[in-house]
Amino acid sequence: MSELVHFGIIVSSHSFINELHKGTNMNFSFRQVEIFKAIMITGTVTGASLFLGTSQPTVSRELAQFESSIGMRLFERNKGRLKPTRQGTALYSEVLKSYEGLERVKAAANFIRLGIREKLNIISLPVLSQTILPTSFMRFIERYPDINISLTTRDSPAIENMIASQGFDIGVIEGITPPSGTSIEQVMDIDEVCILPPNHPLISESCIDIHLLRDYSFVHLGPNDPYRYQLDRIFSDHGISRSSIIEVDNAAAICRMVLKGLGISIINPLVARSYVPQGLVLRKLSVTVPFNVSIVRPLSLGTSLVADYLVDCIRQTAAEMRLETLYDLQS
Structure with missing residues (x-):
């Protein structure tokens, strides 16, 4: 079934739509569609005006213009209530599908904003992947159970070459000197x-x-x-x-x-x-004999709330492991 996209509304090519579309300009606004939807929900102009926070005359005027632009009568007036016509009911079904699509767009935008659709690429020294990262990942996955994480481990100097390539989101390294093109944050300072x-x-x-x-x-x-x-x-x-x-x-x-x-x-x-x-x-x-652990991130990448949260998890785990080590050495 072919579909016509017009002002964000997906209109299915039912026969009556095709017939009504012939010779009709169909110049309507998204606001008019909102008003139509509100009337379908509430059943009255008064209810729609309250629902949308606008005046009754505005609702009546925009509905009349909408009906005129699409060449269809959408409601029968009966004792103050509006009863949808067959065409109005059919169009409402398509409007709901359009709104579902908009909700999916909103959800997708939110996921992208949060970074949920990203795959986080982590590089680490082997020793840190075996000690700090497992607990950090556990914390992270409790909040983001569906996230994809790719962990690559390399010893020095191979890890420095990977960092230089900028092909990662978070690096976990030893030392406090930032590799070229990165920012660095020290998360652990303790002695060997x-x-x-x-x-x-x-x-x-x-x-x-x-x-x-x-x-x-x-x-x-x-x-x-x-x-x-x-x-x-x-x-x-x-x-x-x-x-x-x-x-x-x-x-x-x-x-x-x-x-x-x-x-x-x-x-x-x-x-x-x-x-x-x-x-x-x-x-x-x-x-x-200082032993320092740091997080590095490429300066070329933008911010990501998900990556930021994983950094928080690594930071918290490193702080806890430092305190546990100091306690063990004192006991």
């Missing part, structure tokens, strides 16, 4: 911790002096890792040499090796805390 296997002699220390570590084997990240560079400099500045070093490429492997008694280490507390139930012991250090 010393991790020990069960029954290690240093467990009795609530805060481990850096000099006490000279007698123990170490499991470290590789020499190109920025945190390894910081630690090497700290040990060098204090004149401390380490006896045996095992190098691995991720903090989770370090935790597992420390649990096996292959050495001790200094790593970020987020990964370390996840191994405490298995017996890993965390202790503060007498020196500061």
Whole structure:
């Protein structure tokens, strides 16, 4: 069935519409359609005027002009009430369909405004995707259960290249320096911790002096890792040499090796805390080794309420994990 779109109204090509349309200009306004709809709902000119917040003469005049423009009588007058004609009833059915379409447009506009139809593209370091993001996503999905999220994890320097491409909505990284073309917000500032296997002699220390570590084997990240560079400099500045070093490429492997008694280490507390139930012991250090987590967002992208809410969730989760870590280190 073909349809005629005129002033936002979808008019089906029923035979009587075609006949009436012949030789008729059909120049009407959306306001007149609103008045027609209000009369159909209330049954009287008075009711329609109250419904629309306008005067009765205005309703009567606009209805007469509407009927004249479309070449149809839409109502029979009977004792102050308006009874729709067959044509009026048929047209009202089409008007309702048109309004349903407008409501869908409104809903779609609202979804787009909120970002619900977006797929949020998140990039993250693997360590942060395994620690901060799961709880953050859980919070987010409680409000937006139908949202699509794409999470890509990369180590440094690959993640810097992805950030430079601007092909993401939110990045979760370590450090406080904004990559080119991004804004940055620090969401966690805490120190790295010393991790020990069960029954290690240093467990009795609530805060481990850096000099006490000279007698123990170490499991470290590789020499190109920025945190390894910081630690090497700290040990060098204090004149401390380490006896045996095992190098691995991720903090989770370090935790597992420390649990096996292959050495001790200094790593970020987020990964370390996840191994405490298995017996890993965390202790503060007498020196500061900063561990910072930040959110980056491309400057080229506009705002999105949905993306903003996910940032709120990440911010809240990071703050809670920081407090939980500090509490664990004090107890």
